[in-house]
Amino acid sequence: MKLPRKEFDRLVSGVCDGTADKAQLRQLSDLLRSDKDARDQYLISVDLHAILASDPTLFAEVRPPEPIVREAIVSRLDAMRRRSFPIRTPSTVALTVCVVAIVAVVLVLRFSLHEAPRNGSGVIVRDNDRTSEERLPQPPVSQTDRKSPLTRRLAGGLQGPKRSRSLLPRRRDGAVSLATLPRRQTHFAMAGGSAVASLLPPYRRVVRESSGRPLLPVRRFKPGPQPYRHLPTRWEFDDSGARRRLKSAEIVQMLRKEQEQGKQPVQYSSSAARSTWLCTPSWEEEVRSKLTLEMQVFSWKRRQTHAM
Amino acid sequence: MTKGHKSISHEQFLRLFLGSERDIFRYAAAIVPNVQDAQDVVQETAVALWKKIDEYDSSQPFTPWACRFALLEARQFLKRNRRWRAFLDEALAEELAGRRSELSDQLNERRGHLAECLEALPNGQRRIVEGYYYRRTPVESLSNQTGRSVEAVYKALQRIRRALLECITRKMQPQKAEP
Numbered sequence: 001m002k003l004p005r006k007e008f009d010r011l012v013s014g015v016c017d018g019t020a021d022k023a024q025l026r027q028l029s030d031l032l033r034s035d036k037d038a039r040d041q042y043l044i045s046v047d048l049h050a051i052l053a054s055d056p057t058l059f060a061e062v063r064p065p066e067p068i069v070r071e072a073i074v075s076r077l078d079a080m081r082r083r084s085f086p087i088r089t090p091s092t093v094a095l096t097v098c099v100v101a102i103v104a105v106v107l108v109l110r111f112s113l114h115e116a117p118r119n120g121s122g123v124i125v126r127d128n129d130r131t132s133e134e135r136l137p138q139p140p141v142s143q144t145d146r147k148s149p150l151t152r153r154l155a156g157g158l159q160g161p162k163r164s165r166s167l168l169p170r171r172r173d174g175a176v177s178l179a180t181l182p183r184r185q186t187h188f189a190m191a192g193g194s195a196v197a198s199l200l201p202p203y204r205r206v207v208r209e210s211s212g213r214p215l216l217p218v219r220r221f222k223p224g225p226q227p228y229r230h231l232p233t234r235w236e237f238d239d240s241g242a243r244r245r246l247k248s249a250e251i252v253q254m255l256r257k258e259q260e261q262g263k264q265p266v267q268y269s270s271s272a273a274r275s276t277w278l279c280t281p282s283w284e285e286e287v288r289s290k291l292t293l294e295m296q297v298f299s300w301k302r303r304q305t306h307a308m
Numbered sequence: 309m310t311k312g313h314k315s316i317s318h319e320q321f322l323r324l325f326l327g328s329e330r331d332i333f334r335y336a337a338a339i340v341p342n343v344q345d346a347q348d349v350v351q352e353t354a355v356a357l358w359k360k361i362d363e364y365d366s367s368q369p370f371t372p373w374a375c376r377f378a379l380l381e382a383r384q385f386l387k388r389n390r391r392w393r394a395f396l397d398e399a400l401a402e403e404l405a406g407r408r409s410e411l412s413d414q415l416n417e418r419r420g421h422l423a424e425c426l427e428a429l430p431n432g433q434r435r436i437v438e439g440y441y442y443r444r445t446p447v448e449s450l451s452n453q454t455g456r457s458v459e460a461v462y463k464a465l466q467r468i469r470r471a472l473l474e475c476i477t478r479k480m481q482p483q484k485a486e487p
Contacts, residue, residue, distance in 0.1 A: 010466060015395070016343075017447075025394055026394065028395065029400070032400060039407055040411065043338055043404065043407060044415065047334055047337070047415045049341060051334060051422060052437065053333075058442075059442040
């Protein structure tokens with residue numbers, strides 16, 4: 001390869017992490033064009049990066065301590081089996097047996113005694129990144145909501161709507177993303193977030209096809225609080241479906257404007273997807289249907305996990 | 309509802325797609341390495357696949373068919389994105405995609421050694437790589453957690469990836485030496 005290894009790594013890392021400037025991009029581009037070996041090395045490096053980013057099973061050790069789903073238990077047991085450690089004395093064997101027995105009893109008790117809360121339903125959720133058990137309370141359903149089939153489908157999956165006046169100030173320290181649909185004169189924000197994006201595509205577009213409306217412009221939300229300057233995505237859609245990124249300042253401005261108009265956001269949270277949504281009342285129904293679809297995907301994945 | 313027009317149901321499609329999603333992502337990342345951009349490409353690919361699912365021949369494997377769509381979507385992405393377009397033009401993207409297909413056996417073999425190499429990482433490095441890739445912790449937070457500067461975290465990630473690549477290469481060598 002024409003370039004020293006360290007320099008090459010720096011360029012590839014810059015591309016993978018999104019830190020490369022224009023000059024570095026151009027330098028790597030020229031190198032890839034002219035050097036076949038560099039092309040191979042680039043593909044190998046980028047593939048490693050892509051696997052790390054897309055295969056959570058590689059990080060089995062950091063899964064939640066109580067493996068709920070059978071697959072997680074099996075993989076953990078396999079990992080334990082693979083890990084060989086020297087056993088020197090019979091007392092070590094006895095100690096190990098005791099520890100394993102205690103862990104097994106704890107797990108069995110957890111499975112058998114953990115009942116769903118009253119007025120709630122138990123849901124075991126497995127997504128691409130984590131395995132977890134969620135106990136979801138039933139959402140409060142008002143008399144008017146009872147008539148809506150959509151609301152009934154939300155049962156067990158969503159909490160809300162819960163009107164919260166404290167959300168906007170609280171979001172000043174981070175954890176908010178926002179997207180707008182000018183044609184509908186409204187927008188919504190998402191606080192927190194999770195790896196829902198990878199599950200959405202087929203369903204999102206089905207929403208669009210069936211309703212004839214633009215799909216919900218939600219994607220790429222990272223979990224955990226994110227300061228404004230690190231918001232992953234701000235999209236604005238125009239009537240033709242073209243989109244542009246919104247600047248953080250624009251988002252803050254829009255939220256303030258909305259607040260001045262007296263439109264308090266409505267909060268929905270989807271425990272299964274570990275996400276919280278804020279939306280203006282005018283877009284409430286849309287967000288609810290979006291979250292319903294999200295729940296359907298999660299339920300589908302749950303069924304698949306149990307079927308394994 | 310579109311459901312009725314398709315010969316493959318949502319559920320079947322989802323099953324196929326989720327089964328291939330990681331491979332499609334890896335394929336897309338060869339052309340668009342930034343994770344979030346690659347996820348965008350995968351999403352667009354899913355949409356395109358759903359639209360064309362009636363053309364899918366179920367006697368053929370799904371992943372290669374889907375990867376063709378991923379390539380098209382990645383090219384579309386490059387066209388739309390000025391920054392990436394400056395990095396990879398269509399010809400180079402095509403060249404990389406072709407070469408990646410040739411290397412796919414080797415890449416899959418390398419992938420088989422990755423778990424072992426990850427386990428062999430020192431604890432500090434492992435925490436960084438888990439935080440960055442698994443927990444998707446922003447680098448700024450990783451920087452606070454580890455007491456390093458942001459640049460140092462990026463540098464550490466670069467070193468970790470290099471260490472993993474070399475570890476995998478070492479693990480592949482003895483196997484190649486065997487008859």
